[in-house]
Amino acid sequence: MNKILLIIKREYLSRVKKKSFLLVTFLVPLFLIGIYALTIYLTAKSFENNEATVYMIDQSGLFAGKVENTKSTTFLEKEGDIAAEKERILTEEGKTFLLVIPPDVATSSRVELFSKETASFGVQGDVTDQLEEVLRDKAYAEAGIDRATVESISPHVSLSAKEITDEGEKDSSAGAAMGIAMALSILVYICLFLYGAQVMRGIIEEKSSRIVEVVISSVKPFQLMMGKIIGIGLVGLTQFILWIVLSTALMSIAGTGMMGGSGMEAQVEQLQEGGVAVSASGSETGMVGKVTQELAKVDFQTIITTFLLYFFGGYLLYSALFAAVGSAVDSETETQQFMLPITIPLLFTYILSFGVLVNDPHGPLAFWLSMIPFTSPIAMLVRVPFGVPIWEIALSFALLVGGFILTTWVAGRIYRVGILMYGKKASYKELVKWFRYKG
Structure with a gap:
């Protein structure tokens, strides 16, 4: 048994005393948190740098003045030759797109988006969301349905999952x-x-x-x-x-820094005690509070x-x-x-x-x-x-x-x-x- 203990001691100390062990042990947590913070930062920057301009040629006449700009996409209505507009977006700087809406869009539900490079999911999502909103309004109107009434009927169920144990119930x-x-x-x-x-x-x-x-x-x-x-x-x-x-x-240090204030700290304390916290400023706890x-x-x-x-x-x-x-x-x-x-x-x-x-x-x-x-x-x-x-x-x-x-x-x-x-x-x-x- 003593010989096994000596071998264990030798294997353990020879590795623990290595500089590589100490570096990996202390740097890995910093590296992971740094990667996490960098991911959040780069994601936020990608949204900031994702501003796009969409020139829209509406051949159907259904969307004039009805398409709204979003945080990252600006819609500009254009009239003229499609071929000329295609040539123009090739020479413009930045993320520019040409949206062509055909006359039969209400029945075909098909449009075309032209660009110098492949449009991102964000731009494509903004375009389809805005067009669908207008077509939905048109369908409601033709069916004699008040959209405001439909949207006001939006039931939301908050499910609180409980686990039954020998000690009682727990979230x-x-x-x-x-x-x-x-x-x-x-x-x-x-x-x-x-x-x-x-x-x-x-x-x-x-x-x-x-x-x-x-x-x-x-x-x-x-x-x-x-x-x-x-x-x-x-x-x-x-x-x-x-x-x-x-x-x-x-x-813990990073979480305290992100919360930035006694109000959030008090809110988190309430959450940790098992209650559903609602801050004085409203019911939104934010991402940190939800996590x-x-x-x-x-x-x-x-x-x-x-x-x-x-x-x-x-x-x-x-x-x-x-x-x-x-x-x-x-x-x-x-x-x-x-x-x-x-x-x-x-x-x-x-x-x-x-x-x-x-x-x-x-x-x-x-x-x-x-x-x-x-x-x-x-x-x-x-x-x-x-x-x-x-x-x-x-x-x-x-x-x-x-x-x-x-x-x-x-x-x-x-x-x-x-x-x-x-x-x-x-x-x-x-x-x-x-x-x-x-x-």
């Missing part, structure tokens, strides 16, 4: 749960391979440099494998905990705890397989033939998480995928934001631990032989022989 948010489920499935899928590959790469490097021959003279192969797996796993766990802490702190309101319904404590458990459990299970692969080959290029069976369960669950698991998180397929050790690290984390009984989480995690023990035993029997094999390409048949070797 739930399908949108927030779906977003978190998607994020967790992507994160776990990437990280299991990222840190598992580190184990495999480290074993291949030691094997190719023959350092492992010296190490094996002092420790048993199984002790070396377990030390590497747990040591690198603790590095990943440390990194995740620091990311969570740093991201939470930075998001905060939805996130307040999410049980982050359970999600984070479950994530850490399943990340570490899934990592241990898959890293044992990666260690076996690393011991069976002499270079990283030879690992491809063994990676497919390892990849399929995770890839299958990852693909299903975007459809089946999110749409039916409590169905039979979702349940069984969250119980099978090879698929539960992703399947259970997708389900947890939607609310999963404690007994299911406990059973699933117990099966994951059992799967890790079994996988480690199988991988250990392959590892003890493969780690000292050189110059021979291993096959699945060879791996079975190594597993059956006694001693």
Whole structure:
């Protein structure tokens, strides 16, 4: 046991003390928040720079004086030759378009939009919305319907989703749960391979440099494998905990800056207490308020705890397989033939998480995928934001631990032989022989 602890300590400290580890750990939260802020800024700038001018030739006479300008699109009525107008927009600077409305637009519902470059969705949407408004008014008038009366009849239902639990009722948010489920499935899928590959790469490097021959003279192969797996796993766990802490702190600072005022802070406090806040200035809480309101319904404590458990459990299970692969080959290029069976369960669950698991998180397929050790690290984390009984989480995690023990035993029997094999390409048949070797 002492030898395993020494290997764990060596693997952990050798990686944690690297400048690359410190840089990645502290810069990733800043990078993600920076990307998020830059996306918002560039999106806003794209709307500012998206002002367009649409010259409109109305051959039907239905739209004269009835088309209104929008925030990003200006409509100008023109008369004259269509060919000449086409030539003119080719010479004009800026985003200019020529809209030709044929005489039979009321029956054909077809118009033509000409430009130097493809019109954006925003411009096309503004054009179709304005024309449809005019045609709708015309249809109402012909049918003898008062449009103002029709528009005044617009019922709105505010749905408040409640989840019944043993402790009572609590608010739930399908949108927030779906977003978190998607994020967790992507994160776990990437990280299991990222840190598992580190184990495999480290074993291949030691094997190719023959350092492992010296190490094996002092420790048993199984002790070396377990030390590497747990040591690198603790590095990943440390990194995740620091990311969570740093991201939470930075998001709190950024959120406070975005709220900008005691009024919004008081509003958010009301939302966090479970009530629907209505500010003194009106019922509009804004984007930040809406997001905060939805996130307040999410049980982050359970999600984070479950994530850490399943990340570490899934990592241990898959890293044992990666260690076996690393011991069976002499270079990283030879690992491809063994990676497919390892990849399929995770890839299958990852693909299903975007459809089946999110749409039916409590169905039979979702349940069984969250119980099978090879698929539960992703399947259970997708389900947890939607609310999963404690007994299911406990059973699933117990099966994951059992799967890790079994996988480690199988991988250990392959590892003890493969780690000292050189110059021979291993096959699945060879791996079975190594597993059956006694001693």
